[in-house]
Amino acid sequence: MINFDLLVAGCDTRCKHCYVNGGPLKRMDGDDAVLCVERLDAIAAYLPDEANFTLDHEPMGHPEIGRIIGAAAGTKHIRYHHHGMTTGLGIMRRDDKEAVLDRYLASGFDSFGITIHGGEALHDEIVRRKGAFTSSIAFGEFIKAHGAELEVSLMVNRFFPEQQNEISAILDRLRPDWVYIGLPIFTPHKNGLDYEPYRASVQDVETLGEWFKTLGKDDAELIEKARESSVGLAVKKLINGQDLMTLFDAPQGEKYLAVHPDCLLYMGNSGAETECLGNLRRLDPEAVAARIKEMPDNRDYDAFYDRSVLPETKRMIEALIGLPQNTVYGDFPSVIYRGLTALNTATRILDLHRREERCPSVG
Numbered sequence: 001m002i003n004f005d006l007l008v009a010g011c012d013t014r015c016k017h018c019y020v021n022g023g024p025l026k027r028m029d030g031d032d033a034v035l036c037v038e039r040l041d042a043i044a045a046y047l048p049d050e051a052n053f054t055l056d057h058e059p060m061g062h063p064e065i066g067r068i069i070g071a072a073a074g075t076k077h078i079r080y081h082h083h084g085m086t087t088g089l090g091i092m093r094r095d096d097k098e099a100v101l102d103r104y105l106a107s108g109f110d111s112f113g114i115t116i117h118g119g120e121a122l123h124d125e126i127v128r129r130k131g132a133f134t135s136s137i138a139f140g141e142f143i144k145a146h147g148a149e150l151e152v153s154l155m156v157n158r159f160f161p162e163q164q165n166e167i168s169a170i171l172d173r174l175r176p177d178w179v180y181i182g183l184p185i186f187t188p189h190k191n192g193l194d195y196e197p198y199r200a201s202v203q204d205v206e207t208l209g210e211w212f213k214t215l216g217k218d219d220a221e222l223i224e225k226a227r228e229s230s231v232g233l234a235v236k237k238l239i240n241g242q243d244l245m246t247l248f249d250a251p252q253g254e255k256y257l258a259v260h261p262d263c264l265l266y267m268g269n270s271g272a273e274t275e276c277l278g279n280l281r282r283l284d285p286e287a288v289a290a291r292i293k294e295m296p297d298n299r300d301y302d303a304f305y306d307r308s309v310l311p312e313t314k315r316m317i318e319a320l321i322g323l324p325q326n327t328v329y330g331d332f333p334s335v336i337y338r339g340l341t342a343l344n345t346a347t348r349i350l351d352l353h354r355r356e357e358r359c360p361s362v363g
């Protein structure tokens with residue numbers, strides 16, 4: 001699987017759990033956005049694997065989103081992966097929000113999602129935007145009123161046990177078609193540590209077991225998943241012989257690229273760019289497809305770190321023992337990245353604020 005993340009507009013929030021460096025961002029020009037969709041389609045014609053692209057970070061805030069969605073729906077070789085996630089801030093302040101939603105629906109995209117971090121005050125604190133909670137709820141009601149499907153993602157944090165009734169009331173009000181329960185992952189982004197004070201513990205997740213059942217979820221599975229991605233379990237695995245290099249060797253099967261508002265194409269997911277491949281406006285589709293095929297997969301591990309900088313297992317164990325053992329993350333690799341961050345391990349991620357690390361040869 002190959003996914004291109006086309007960054008057409010920045011976010012109105014600066015979420016503490018964000019692992020893609022979301023936040024305010026220069027908007028992509030509307031003509032450029034349509035051109036980039038066409039160029040990605042041309043590149044995908046030379047790619048053997050399933051190729052997708054997404055529109056991020058807050059496409060519904062783009063003034064020309066109707067035109068961009070129309071282009072996304074019309075591709076031949078690449079599939080537009082419509083995740084539909086939004087804070088609602090971008091669309092709910094628009095005078096033409098009905099027309100924007102109609103355009104999505106007419107293009108066959110009728111499912112949308114919002115993320116909830118708790119009651120209003122906690123939610124707004126985590127996404128660092130006052131009014132964000134109100135906007136998300138308003139968006140949920142807006143799309144339900146128009147017959148679209150609503151998914152609510154609940155990002156479990158340590159305050160959930162005391163806020164579960166408040167969250168249930170939100171769900172009763174919205175009556176979503178689907179509820180997803182997740183634990184934020186950790187990746188070594190510049191804001192990666194900001195969410196740490198909110199992380200749930202294994203005990204918090206266990207306490208929520210009965211409540212998960214009321215949401216129709218498999219509580220045992222969720223609790224087991226949390227235990228599997230706790231710091232304590234990672235320590236045990238490393239003590240029992242888990243080798244860091246083996247983790248890096250495991251096949252990943254996924255390749256991520258990002259296209260920035262200036263049309264520069266990077267290897268790496270948004271916020272984890274490791275190499276600039278050039279300007280999508282001018283790249284030869286066949287040549288860039290050949291280059292992408294050669295590049296290693298980059299979902300995890302190598303996506304962030306060179307193997308040469310990995311610490312000895314003993315140091316990694318010591319670093320993880322220095323962290324709260326019951327803290328849980330979204331997956332096991334997150335715990336490894338958390339340990340590497342505690343050791344100040346250098347990442348491969350380009351610092352795009354430094355001119356020489358951008359894409360000097362293509363401007």
Ligand code: SF4
Pocket residue numbers: 011012013014015017018019020021022023057087127
């Ligand atoms: S989590 Fe999503 S909405 Fe929040 S800052 Fe990141 S990209 Fe933007």
